[in-house]
Amino acid sequence: MKTVISVRSMLLAAALLSSPITIFYGAALQAQSSTATAKVGILNREQAAAILPEKVFYRGLSAPIQARNSGGVRFADSKLVLTALVDTSGYSTAVKETYQAYLITEVPLMLGDQKLAPGAYGFGFIADDKMVVMDLGANQLLSTTTTRDAALPRPNPLQVLPDPGSASRYRLYLGRSYVTFEAAPKQN
Template identity: 55%
Template sequence: MRLHFRPRPRADTFVPNSVALCYCLCHSHGKPSTVGESAGRLELVIPKPNAAEESAAKEIREMNRSTILTKLTVVIFTVLLFAVAGAAAGTETALKASDITSKIFPEQVFFRGQVAPVQMRNTGGVRFSDDMFVLAGMVDSSGYSTAIRQKYQAYFISEVPLEISGQKLPPGAYGIGFISGEKFILMDLGAHDLFQVDSSKDSGMKRPVPLQVVSSGGKYRLYAGRSFVEFARAQ
């Protein structure tokens, strides 16, 4: 007598609802049984799955695949969201005129008893990693006296303490200008001089503009044409 097993189908293919075990014991010279394939053999017969079982197994596989893809998508989205938020929050950069809008810099500013329009095309600044700003913009000073026009060229706003060429400057709004003798002057809103420092010339600048702020080795340069002073956030 021989014992013969047919291979069992994979478990993830279907879920069998029954197992038929057929014993066929016959003499080697007898007539083969109608249940088994031949005489003298013990045969284990596992029935094929029906349509309902195959459909259920397919649904389970699709549900598992869908669950894995959904979880993977959520993980990837979360990682990207934190990466973008972290990058945005931790960036310190110099700002161009195209970065500065009326939301952060007024289009008209008050200085020495009157309001004057800002030339928004001639603005610049710095946004620090903690989202604090230093901003500057050229003003139309045509309505002021000659004495003030000679000194007052731009409006300067800082949300943080600064150091400008060795001079400490607290947060606030100021009037600034580059004057004769290679000097930079800073005034309070009443047009009173707070300090003057030496300015420098950048003769290598190819395309000077009326006002801009440029990063320079951990510090920043405030330019008016080719003239500039360096400033940095005070510790």
């Protein structure tokens, strides 16, 4: 009888240890501990793609991100800004013009000269050197000016680079055009 109980106990323990809940929480704890020791600064596409969801929701549809065209920043408090180009093939032409990429921020940002609250957004670089940011329902929240960088040696479809003018500011590029961003100053 003791053998049967111990075999049942072992099977129950194995089932619990391999349950989706245990696996999820174990992965979450491992991610938290690695985040706490993670390096502050720019995340390359491999680092950003490992954190970003494979698909994102925007304007009633779910679309895959382009992991090879992603990037981000980890701030000193371990909070993140992540961005990636999105495959918008299922969207209307009007939406595709302004929705080229996805932005997730855990901190308030100064995006160019505009303040953006933490959240998930769609954005695009449009004519007249503008960047537009929309909520997930495709409602425009802000517009800011972009700058063309003719000296950029190797433009990628999307990349995040340091801004040479400030240690705390970054540049979000789509091709040769960019907008600067940084964590917004804390309000007292």
